[in-house]
Amino acid sequence: MITEKSHSGPVAIRFNHVSFAYGSSPVLEDVNFHIHQGDFSALVGPNGSGKTTILKLLLNLERPDSGRITLFEGLAGFKRDRIGYVPQHAGYDPAFPITVKEVVRMGRLKSFSRKFRSVDEEAVTEAMERAGISELSGQPYQSLSGGQRRRVLVARALASRPLLLILDEPTANMDAESEERLFGTLGSLKGSTTILIVTHDQSFVSSLTDIVLCVGDRLKTGTARTVVRHRTEPAADAPPDLFGGKAVRVRHDVALNDTFCCREVKKI
Amino acid sequence: MNGFIDVLFNPSLPFLRNAMIAGILSSILFGVLGAIVTVKRISGLAGAISHAVLGGIGMALYFSASGIVPWLTPVMGAMIFAVIASIIIGVVSLRAKQREDTVINAIWAVGMSIGVLFMARTPGYTDPMSYLFGNILLISVSDLYLLAVLDAVVLFLAWRFYPQIEASAFDEEFSRVRGVKTHAVGIVMVIAMLTLPAGTAGYIARNLAWMMWLGSIFSALFTIAGISASWSMDTPAGATVVVITGAVFLSAAAVQMFVRIFKRMRNSG
Numbered sequence: 114m115i116t117e118k119s120h121s122g123p124v125a126i127r128f129n130h131v132s133f134a135y136g137s138s139p140v141l142e143d144v145n146f147h148i149h150q151g152d153f154s155a156l157v158g159p160n161g162s163g164k165t166t167i168l169k170l171l172l173n174l175e176r177p178d179s180g181r182i183t184l185f186e187g188l189a190g191f192k193r194d195r196i197g198y199v200p201q202h203a204g205y206d207p208a209f210p211i212t213v214k215e216v217v218r219m220g221r222l223k224s225f226s227r228k229f230r231s232v233d234e235e236a237v238t239e240a241m242e243r244a245g246i247s248e249l250s251g252q253p254y255q256s257l258s259g260g261q262r263r264r265v266l267v268a269r270a271l272a273s274r275p276l277l278l279i280l281d282e283p284t285a286n287m288d289a290e291s292e293e294r295l296f297g298t299l300g301s302l303k304g305s306t307t308i309l310i311v312t313h314d315q316s317f318v319s320s321l322t323d324i325v326l327c328v329g330d331r332l333k334t335g336t337a338r339t340v341v342r343h344r345t346e347p348a349a350d351a352p353p354d355l356f357g358g359k360a361v362r363v364r365h366d367v368a369l370n371d372t373f374c375c376r377e378v379k380k381i
Numbered sequence: 382m383n384g385f386i387d388v389l390f391n392p393s394l395p396f397l398r399n400a401m402i403a404g405i406l407s408s409i410l411f412g413v414l415g416a417i418v419t420v421k422r423i424s425g426l427a428g429a430i431s432h433a434v435l436g437g438i439g440m441a442l443y444f445s446a447s448g449i450v451p452w453l454t455p456v457m458g459a460m461i462f463a464v465i466a467s468i469i470i471g472v473v474s475l476r477a478k479q480r481e482d483t484v485i486n487a488i489w490a491v492g493m494s495i496g497v498l499f500m501a502r503t504p505g506y507t508d509p510m511s512y513l514f515g516n517i518l519l520i521s522v523s524d525l526y527l528l529a530v531l532d533a534v535v536l537f538l539a540w541r542f543y544p545q546i547e548a549s550a551f552d553e554e555f556s557r558v559r560g561v562k563t564h565a566v567g568i569v570m571v572i573a574m575l576t577l578p579a580g581t582a583g584y585i586a587r588n589l590a591w592m593m594w595l596g597s598i599f600s601a602l603f604t605i606a607g608i609s610a611s612w613s614m615d616t617p618a619g620a621t622v623v624v625i626t627g628a629v630f631l632s633a634a635a636v637q638m639f640v641r642i643f644k645r646m647r648n649s650g
Contacts, residue, residue: 224561227541
């Protein structure tokens with residue numbers, strides 16, 4: 114049985130003929146895909162395929178050479194501070210003196226203001242509860258395990274009460290308990306928050322995933338890559354401990370049209 | 382020690398008093414900026430700028446001695462070069478991140494060389510070493526005013542932009558996603574500073590604000606200890622301060638290392 118979700122709700126992310134190059138090295142060419150609001154998506158591809166570039170384009174850290182990226186079409190008043198971002202590592206000094214709560218508070222950081230209101234405090238407390246790190250609040254960040262640190266970074270992203278949550282390789286170097294907790298947190302957000310997970314694991318993704326976007330199909334014209342939407346199916350043989358629960362297999366042999374999900378709802 | 386106290390409060394001998402006030406005023410700068418330099422791991426950059434200012438000092442000495450710009454003081458020349466060096470490093474790191482180290486080292490060497498060349502051409506004898514290390518005992522009252530103004534500016538900026546400075550020092554990419562102009566923050570904080578007081582504070586500080594406070598306090602203590610020791614031992618004041626600061630920093634590192642080894646042995650045994 115095919116498990117693709119088909120709907121035609123509002124679009125959260127749309128890449129429209131996007132191309133990007135680092136200097137004279139083309140990385141992405143004519144990338145077209147879209148993700149609906151509330152979708153749980155996975156962006157998969159081998160290392161060096163351009164996943165991080167797509168992430169940087171989404172986060173406005175890089176600008177496309179051509180094409181257009183739109184976020185939350187038709188949502189008046191959408192601001193980029195409603196994007197929650199969980200990096201693979203915070204590029205921090207291991208001796209940086211900072212507590213867990215102070216890291217989470219950065220999720221409420223404004224570009225210019227130093228004000229921290231009661232609504233910010235509430236959001237920080239709520240984010241720490243959701244990520245299951247309330248008891249670590251006063252601890253030094255550097256004293257935590259790798260998995261705990263990742264949950265702190267998830268809480269930092271949740272503190273912005275994000276409409277879009279982007280996680281870069283969220284399970285890399287994570288212990289099983291932290292992974293289970295992470296997917297528990299993500300599961301509770303599914304439907305209300307648009308979630309995009311970036312991962313190099315190309316075989317399986319969490320069963321929470323609605324759509325899988327694969328980076329890496331080289332175009333005939335050169336070395337640049339594009340993004341293709343692939344079908345998923347339940348995988349009884351997938352290792353559940355890798356995904357904090359059930360996983361689905363990515364069918365790289367079945368490519369779906371980008372407009373697949375926007376047709377009339379149908380069951381195959 | 383009594384002689385030291387007597388001289389410190391003797392109205393006809395302002396130099397020691399001025400040195401002490403200068404030490405305390407600059408401690409605030411060292412503590413606040415040193416904390417940032419330490420957590421951002423940009424002490425190489427701070428070193429490059431503090432050495433490159435020799436170019437500005439040499440230029441100012443040459444232009445004032447030769448009568449081309451008679452009012453140009455070494456401090457003004459140093460500030461001009463510090464700003465130019467910060468902007469060059471900032472722009473290059475923005476455009477081509479991988480070349481930052483090369484540019485930092487180039488600024489260090491080229492700035493010093495410019496200073497030596499200008500000094501060689503300056504009428505009369507000028508010793509580059511005296512300008513590179515300075516002499517805290519020759520601080521004038523106008524230098525004290527300048528230091529006080531710099532303190533006020535740095536303290537205000539550190540207070541006003543603390544959340545942005547803390548976040549961009551911790552995770553620059555995340556701060557950019559949140560809309561912080563991290564390179565603007567970088568250029569503001571890039572002023573040549575000693576990092577050792579803040580480095581020492583880092584051993585016991587719980588957060589960046591504490592590191593700034595403790596860095597300032599340590600810096601003030603080291604300066605007072607250094608100047609009084611130099612008085613008793615008849616050694617150069619600036620160098621004595623630096624040696625004492627370095628000794629405390631290394632001692633703190635050694636104590637921390639022994640504590641860690643002791644804990645490991647206790648846990649394994």
